[in-house]
Amino acid sequence: GPGVWGEITATIGFDSELERLTGVDFLKQNETPGLGARISEAWFREQFRGKRGPFSTVPEGEPDKENQFDAITGATLTSNFVKAILNTTVDQAESLVR
Numbered sequence: 070g071p072g073v074w075g076e077i078t079a080t081i082g083f084d085s086e087l088e089r090l091t092g093v094d095f096l097k098q099n100e101t102p103g104l105g106a107r108i109s110e111a112w113f114r115e116q117f118r119g120k121r122g123p124f125s126t127v128p129e130g131e132p133d134k135e136n137q138f139d140a141i142t143g144a145t146l147t148s149n150f151v152k153a154i155l156n157t158t159v160d161q162a163e164s165l166v167r
Contacts, residue, residue: 070154073146075099077108079154080124087162093117094154105147113141124152 070077075095078097085091093114107113116138123154125138127133140148 070150070157072098072150074101077147077150077154079151079158080134081155081158083162083166087166089119089121090117090155091119100147101144105141105144107141107144108147108151115140117155119146123156124159126152 070079076097077095077100080092080096081090082092084142095108095114098106098108100108116133120135122136125137127137129139129142130166132140133139138152
């Protein structure tokens, strides 16, 4: 999907029922160093494990629910692009796999 400065390419894993994420990894991104580029940091990627969409964001550091993730402070656009990528993938997962 799109990012602030170019394409974001992600690998998104699902459980066998296609209900919850097993992991997310960002293979390609050209986001702003120290801001949006933090999507590649382990803390950001790991927060998706076991969660289900559709997703919304909460401010970084606030408690989140099973369909929420911490947005990156100062990187609202990148956080919204990641949310769109995840929600599109969640919506299409079953039709792509089965």
